[in-house]
Amino acid sequence: MHNPMTLENKTIVVTGAAQGIGRAIANSILGLGGRVVAVDRNADALAQFSNEAATERLITAAGDVTDGDFVNATVDKAADWGGSIEGLVNNAGISRAAMIHKMDMETWQAVIDVNLTAPFRLLQAVGRKMLAQAAAGEKAPGSIVNISSDAGRRGTVGQINYGAAKSGITGLTMSAAREWASKGVRVNAVAFGVIETPMTETVRSEKFRDTYLAQIPMGRWGSPEEVATPVCFLLSDAASYITGQTLSVNGGFHIST
Numbered sequence: 001m002h003n004p005m006t007l008e009n010k011t012i013v014v015t016g017a018a019q020g021i022g023r024a025i026a027n028s029i030l031g032l033g034g035r036v037v038a039v040d041r042n043a044d045a046l047a048q049f050s051n052e053a054a055t056e057r058l059i060t061a062a063g064d065v066t067d068g069d070f071v072n073a074t075v076d077k078a079a080d081w082g083g084s085i086e087g088l089v090n091n092a093g094i095s096r097a098a099m100i101h102k103m104d105m106e107t108w109q110a111v112i113d114v115n116l117t118a119p120f121r122l123l124q125a126v127g128r129k130m131l132a133q134a135a136a137g138e139k140a141p142g143s144i145v146n147i148s149s150d151a152g153r154r155g156t157v158g159q160i161n162y163g164a165a166k167s168g169i170t171g172l173t174m175s176a177a178r179e180w181a182s183k184g185v186r187v188n189a190v191a192f193g194v195i196e197t198p199m200t201e202t203v204r205s206e207k208f209r210d211t212y213l214a215q216i217p218m219g220r221w222g223s224p225e226e227v228a229t230p231v232c233f234l235l236s237d238a239a240s241y242i243t244g245q246t247l248s249v250n251g252g253f254h255i256s257t
Helices: 020-031 043-053 068-082 105-136 160-183 209-213 224-235
Strands: 011-015 035-040 058-062 087-090 142-149 185-192 246-249
Touching (some): 020 035, 058 068, 087 105
Parallel strands (some): 011 035, 185 246
């Protein structure tokens, strides 16, 4: 029986791939037979990942996703290496906390640049490749998955910059999906709740732990490995009729119709 979740012969760019959720996603893609272009600003962590993966189906690109020249060069590199690009996971992100009345513009802009503008740059660059592939009739164009957060749907205290960026990811996803659906390019988002990564250490600390766990019906944090699988689902042909959607992967932390 054909496995609809297979990612064989698909070249997929994953940002923020050196650790945490990004690395788990990259590993899951490799496990499903895909090729990964792992992007991160931490060159040492990327090298370690590459050494541990020990596969010719993984290459790395170290650099800053807010740098447009780096983004374009990386996407060209991915297309040359794989022959085409079938997937993008916009995962790279940062957080810079401050209460609204204390937040300076530098703190605001840093998060917007990485968490919203950079995903647009990557989506645009990869989307152009996919549209060209569709026009040439070479392959099914592909799938883009933007990583969002419940912070962009519920609001968040002390991180208005992060919440605004993740809310923006929803609009980015829906607009791109509408523009490109007729060309066969699917664009979806995955909104995570509280996942066990360095970015959520404060939320999971003793001070806030019980408050947050009480809001999660499943009563526990998510792990990077288990939340990577839904991302791979959206990248795969199993999700061939899904576009413009935001999939909640949060243990019930946010439930909507």
